[in-house]
Amino acid sequence: MPPKFKFTKDEIISAALNLVRKNGMSALTARALAEELGCSVKPIFGLFKNMDELQQSVFSAAKNLYQSYLQDSAFNGEYPVYKSAGMAYIRFAKEEKELFKLLFMRDRRNEKIEENREEVRQFTDLIMEKLGISEDEAYMFHLEMWIYVHGIATMIATSYLEWSDTLVSETLTDIFTGLKHRYLQKGKE
């Protein structure tokens, strides 16, 4: 009886993500999104309770996009498993600067990295096995490595640094090697 929906939730989220990836979350206004979709604001509020709910959806969509970067990098086989995660993080920072800021340069007062070791368990396990060090050491190893990856990524996302994939790759290897020597030496003392 009623007219069909002009847009699906996914179409709206996709258009919203498009706005956000170009100019950040602040560019996501009801009217701007309506213009992007070529309609009034009504269809938006028909499918989403309010702009907050839509923002959450866009945030999730951004996470999914990052996950696809991780997957692609891992299955690509260009790098070893552990390294491919770092390369994906940095490539995401380069190609999706606004989304990277949204996901990884936001305030995290309620989710400290030190508190959710579980999330990085896959990485620490890899390192434990590869280097034959304890879990605590592997955790610190990964944290130090990730600080470096995060440093490069944030610099690239803010357009403060422009490094080629090759240079990034070489440097990550150097850093990894340096860390490895330090941690293996630590074990001998």
Add this chain to the structure above:
Amino acid sequence: MPPKFKFTKDEIISAALNLVRKNGMSALTARALAEELGCSVKPIFGLFKNMDELQQSVFSAAKNLYQSYLQDSAFNGEYPVYKSAGMAYIRFAKEEKELFKLLFMRDRRNEKIEENREEVRQFTDLIMEKLGISEDEAYMFHLEMWIYVHGIATMIATSYLEWSDTLVSETLTDIFTGLKHRYLQKGKE
């Protein structure tokens, strides 16, 4: 003939900086600042052309505060000169999270670190002398070191990481040592 000014430019900037350091630049509105000062918005626009000009002034004030961190750390003598700069950067990130974001986590499309080598000349000179490597190598050395410092600082500023000064200091030394070995070895090849 006219009544006295109720506030000086510096007083206004100081109050504005107070708002920004607590809740970021978006918290700096004309009315909020007027409330903070206990006056109407008129005195603000009497001394500043518009809010943009005031924002610039607050930005400069934030830079000055960071400079004082650098100075204090350098003259303190707790760390070697080069290290004190990194420690100051990280301490600033910890104690002035919002100002750190404002200064060092903003978009820099027009001022790439690779383009203004001059700004970091003081550091590269230090490293050239200390390690006896070329200017290009010293620049890369500093860049790698600074990526690490920046990584820690941004994590701390976003409350994603909480490290004691001691842990930061020890880790920076380890990283520095690792880098030094790599760069000295590179020279021998």
Add this chain to the structure above:
DNA sequence: AAGATTACGCAACAATCGTTACTTTAAAAA
């Protein structure tokens, strides 16, 4: 002490935001 000058407080303006009555209209059901 009176006058001139101008900073200040009040209140309004336009612009922009999220949100929502009210109306229109498309499309399924009769």
Add this chain to the structure above:
DNA sequence: TTTTTAAAGTAACGATTGTTGCGTAATCTT
């Protein structure tokens, strides 16, 4: 074909922002 139902369009509302005109009042000059 007509009726019904709800999605979509229009346009308004209230809130918040920067900014400014107007009247008041403070203080220096005379």
